[in-house]
Amino acid sequence: MKIIIKNEIRGRIRFCLQKKRYTAEEADTLQFYLQSLPGVTAVKVYERTGSAAVCYTGAREDLVRGILAFSFDKPEYRALVPEHTGRALATKYREKIIMQVVNHFACRMFVPKPVRFCRMMFRAAGFMRAGGACLRRGKLEVPVLDAAAIAVSILRGDYKTASSVMFLLKIGDTLEEWTHKKSVEDLARSMALADRKCWLVGDGDKEILVNVNDVHPGDIIAVHTGTVIPLDGKVISGEATVNQASLTGEGIPVPKNAGAYVYAGTAIEEGGLRIQVEHAKGATRYEKIIRMIEESQKLRTGVESRAESLADRLVPWSLGGTVLTWLLTGNTQKALSILMVDFSCALKLSMPVTVLSAMRECQEHQLTVKGGKYLELLAEADTIVFDKTGTLTRACPTVADVIPFGENDWDEMLRIAACLEEHFPHSIANAVVAEAARRGLGHEEMHR
Incomplete structure (x- = not known):
C-alpha cells in the first residue's frame, strides 16, 4: 500500500493512505494495527481526513515498512480491533x-x-x-x-x-x-476481557488453542482451573467453582455444573468445564460491566x-x-x-467524571475499584491486609534447570511438560511454556 507523508518530526510522523475518508471500522483497524507495531508509543487516526499520526521510538525505516504492509482487507488486522472502541460513540x-x-x-x-x-x-x-x-x-x-x-x-x-x-x-x-x-x-x-485465546474442543475431543474471535455460537470450549471464562455459554459437562466477583461483586465462588450458565470474565477457581458458547466474543460482558459501573455510581463519595x-x-x-x-x-x-x-x-458534572477517571486510572494499574465510595474510604485507611503473597509479587518465575529422571532426554521432558502446562494460566505453568518456546521446542498435542 502506498502512503503520502504529510509532515514529520523526529519521533512523529503524519501520513495519508489512498483513501480520502475512513469508515469507523477502517479507522479502528488502522489504529489498532499501528499500535501493534514495535516501537509505536501513540496513535491518532482521523477518519474525516483519511490521515493518521504516529509517535514512535526506534528506526523510522522499520515503522514505514510496517505501515506499507498494512491492508484493510486482511482479517488478521481486523481481528486486532476490540469489540467496543468508543469511536462509534x-x-x-x-x-x-x-x-x-x-x-x-x-x-x-x-x-x-x-x-x-x-x-x-x-x-x-x-x-x-x-x-x-x-x-x-x-x-x-x-x-x-x-x-x-x-x-x-x-x-x-x-x-x-x-x-x-x-x-x-x-x-x-x-x-x-x-x-x-x-x-x-x-x-x-479498560475492565473488559483482555484474553484473546481459548481452548476449542475439536474432533476426537482434542483441545485446540484458537483466537477468541474464531469461536462461534454453538462451539464447545474447555476452561480449566485458574482460567478466566472467555465467552458466555452453558455448561455441558464438568464441575467447577466460579468466582463471579468481576460482574456481581460476590466474594464467594459459585458452584457450576452441567446445565448452569456462565459468563465471560468470571474465573474458575477449582475444577474444569466444557462450555457450549452462546454469545461469541463475550457479547454480553461489556453490557454487564456498563451496568455494574452505573450501579457503582450510586455508591456516591x-x-x-x-x-x-x-x-x-x-x-x-x-x-x-x-x-x-x-x-x-x-x-x-x-x-x-x-x-x-x-x-x-x-x-455536578465534574465530580462524577473525576471519580470515573480515577477508577479508570486504577484499572490501568490492574486495580479494580467498584465505586467512588471505596476510593474515598481508601484515603482514610491506615492498615491494609493482603490475603496472600501472590497479591504483592510480580509472579514471573523462570525455569532454572530441568532434571530428567532415568534415561529420559532433557529436551523431551521439557517438551512434554510444556504440552501439559500450556492448558493452565498459573505463573509456574507459564514459565515452563516460555522456556520451551525460548529453546525452540515445539509441542503439538502429545496427550489424550
Missing part, C-alpha cells in the same frame, strides 16, 4: 451536535418568523415545566435558573435571545451526556454529595445576584447575564 455525538447547530441556524435563516415563534414557545414550555416542578418541590435548582432566563427574554420580546439560550442549554446537555457516557465506556473498555449540595446552594445566590444587578443598573440584559453565568452544572 464519538461519531454519534459529534454528528448530533453538528445537526443541532445546523438546525438552529437554518431555522433562523429560512423558517418564517411565525413558525419560528411557535417552535420557540413549544421548546420553552419544556423548560418552564422543569422549573415549575422544582418550585413545587420547594427547591431552587438549576432548572429554575434556566426557566427564569428564558421567561424574562420572552416577556421582553427578545425572542432571539430566548432561542439562543435554549440552543446553548441543549448543546450543554448533549456535551454533558457525551462526557458521562465516554467516561463510563472508557472505564468499561462524600465529595460528590458535597459538590451537588454546593451546586444547589449556588442557585439562590444566582437569583439574588440577578435581582441585585437589575436594582443597581436597571438593565435587564445585564441582569439576565447573571442567570447565564451558573457554575452549578459544572460542579
Whole structure:
C-alpha cells in the first residue's frame, strides 16, 4: 500500500493512505494495527481526513515498512480491533451536535418568523415545566435558573435571545451526556476481557488453542482451573467453582455444573468445564460491566454529595445576584447575564467524571475499584491486609534447570511438560511454556 507523508518530526510522523475518508471500522483497524507495531508509543487516526499520526521510538525505516504492509482487507488486522472502541460513540455525538447547530441556524435563516415563534414557545414550555416542578418541590435548582432566563427574554420580546439560550442549554446537555457516557465506556473498555485465546474442543475431543474471535455460537470450549471464562455459554459437562466477583461483586465462588450458565470474565477457581458458547466474543460482558459501573455510581463519595449540595446552594445566590444587578443598573440584559453565568452544572458534572477517571486510572494499574465510595474510604485507611503473597509479587518465575529422571532426554521432558502446562494460566505453568518456546521446542498435542 502506498502512503503520502504529510509532515514529520523526529519521533512523529503524519501520513495519508489512498483513501480520502475512513469508515469507523477502517479507522479502528488502522489504529489498532499501528499500535501493534514495535516501537509505536501513540496513535491518532482521523477518519474525516483519511490521515493518521504516529509517535514512535526506534528506526523510522522499520515503522514505514510496517505501515506499507498494512491492508484493510486482511482479517488478521481486523481481528486486532476490540469489540467496543468508543469511536462509534464519538461519531454519534459529534454528528448530533453538528445537526443541532445546523438546525438552529437554518431555522433562523429560512423558517418564517411565525413558525419560528411557535417552535420557540413549544421548546420553552419544556423548560418552564422543569422549573415549575422544582418550585413545587420547594427547591431552587438549576432548572429554575434556566426557566427564569428564558421567561424574562420572552416577556421582553427578545425572542432571539430566548432561542439562543435554549440552543446553548441543549448543546450543554448533549456535551454533558457525551462526557458521562465516554467516561463510563472508557472505564468499561479498560475492565473488559483482555484474553484473546481459548481452548476449542475439536474432533476426537482434542483441545485446540484458537483466537477468541474464531469461536462461534454453538462451539464447545474447555476452561480449566485458574482460567478466566472467555465467552458466555452453558455448561455441558464438568464441575467447577466460579468466582463471579468481576460482574456481581460476590466474594464467594459459585458452584457450576452441567446445565448452569456462565459468563465471560468470571474465573474458575477449582475444577474444569466444557462450555457450549452462546454469545461469541463475550457479547454480553461489556453490557454487564456498563451496568455494574452505573450501579457503582450510586455508591456516591462524600465529595460528590458535597459538590451537588454546593451546586444547589449556588442557585439562590444566582437569583439574588440577578435581582441585585437589575436594582443597581436597571438593565435587564445585564441582569439576565447573571442567570447565564451558573457554575452549578459544572460542579455536578465534574465530580462524577473525576471519580470515573480515577477508577479508570486504577484499572490501568490492574486495580479494580467498584465505586467512588471505596476510593474515598481508601484515603482514610491506615492498615491494609493482603490475603496472600501472590497479591504483592510480580509472579514471573523462570525455569532454572530441568532434571530428567532415568534415561529420559532433557529436551523431551521439557517438551512434554510444556504440552501439559500450556492448558493452565498459573505463573509456574507459564514459565515452563516460555522456556520451551525460548529453546525452540515445539509441542503439538502429545496427550489424550
